[in-house]
Amino acid sequence: MGKDSGIGVLDKSVMILHVVAGQPCNLGELCDATGLPRATAHRLAVGLEVHQLVARDESGRWIPGPTLGRLAANARDIVREAGLMVLPRLQETTGESVQLYRREGAERVCIAAAEPPTGLRDTVPEGSRLPMSAGSAAKVLAAWADPDTVRTLLADAVYTERSLVEIRRRGWAQSVAERTAGVASISAPVRDANGAVVAAVSISGPIDRLGRRPGEKWAADVIAAADAISARLTSSARN
Incomplete structure (x- = not known):
């Protein structure tokens, strides 16, 4: 504005x-x-x-x-299209719910998702709007936001500027029972052809399965999925 x-x-x-x-x-x-x-x-x-x-x-x-x-x-959402090509593989690998989020103001929107066919899961339907105050995807999207946006988000967030610095250093974020009791998640940034973070790819599920340090178990797979989506965005920009 x-x-x-x-x-x-x-x-x-x-x-x-x-x-x-x-x-x-x-x-x-x-x-x-x-x-x-x-x-x-x-x-x-x-x-x-x-x-x-x-x-x-x-x-x-x-x-x-x-x-x-x-x-x-009518607008082509190339980020969502790229995500839909990668998320099913991540879901099969982890056995958990997977999502792709984009930040819109003080909310994050699920623009793509893949769910396990059966069992206890953390279902996030496409189109769901969640706050930017908590959760691993919120942390990732905040970590690479502009400074003015970060200052605004930190006012209501469970994370801190120090934690965002650490997320930028290691390249992923995790959360345990931040957004929903009993649910853990891990997320990594998706970048466009210019290197800007445009989305966050996530897996989420019960703490009993993911554990209280889900990053130790799934960080490499989530980062690989995020990199695969980023590669597709780069390829689309060249074509």
């Missing part, structure tokens, strides 16, 4: 989309959140409504419109 393209009407419209995506807003709330004059906010919101980029709920508040969903559905 803080970026400036130099095209005023575009920047203001995008700012409105960001605010509406965060929570439903009436005109007054939209003005408070954006700092725009009422006439400007109303004119731009109505214009976005014409193109169905925003819509109104039953209370008349602006919410994300159907065009945003259609655009997202």
Whole structure:
């Protein structure tokens, strides 16, 4: 929301989309959140409504419109595609639930998953949104986030700046009963062709199976899976 393209009407419209995506807003709330004059906010919101980029709920508040969903559905998610090619092998190797997460603000979203066919498991359906405050995937995504984001996340997190430094050093993170009682997990970073961390690949399951130091058992396999996804992203960027 803080970026400036130099095209005023575009920047203001995008700012409105960001605010509406965060929570439903009436005109007054939209003005408070954006700092725009009422006439400007109303004119731009109505214009976005014409193109169905925003819509109104039953209370008349602006919410994300159907065009945003259609655009997202049509967009090719190469990170997810790469993950779906690798996660099944990791699931077979470990016998546990595996996931691929992407950070969106103060949440992480499961964009791909593979589950064992039977037995006790830690099921995380695709599309699930989990907080960035705890869990091995949250730690990985926080460890390679920009400094301003890290400062914001640390306010509510179980991890510390010192622990993130250690995660960056060793290249993986683990958690035991942080997000859910009885569940352990381990995660490693996925990088794009430029080396930026764009996702975290994870395995999760009962502490009774993974143990209280799951990294000792599965770090090498999780890192190998993350590297395999990263290699596919690099290959896609070259083609």
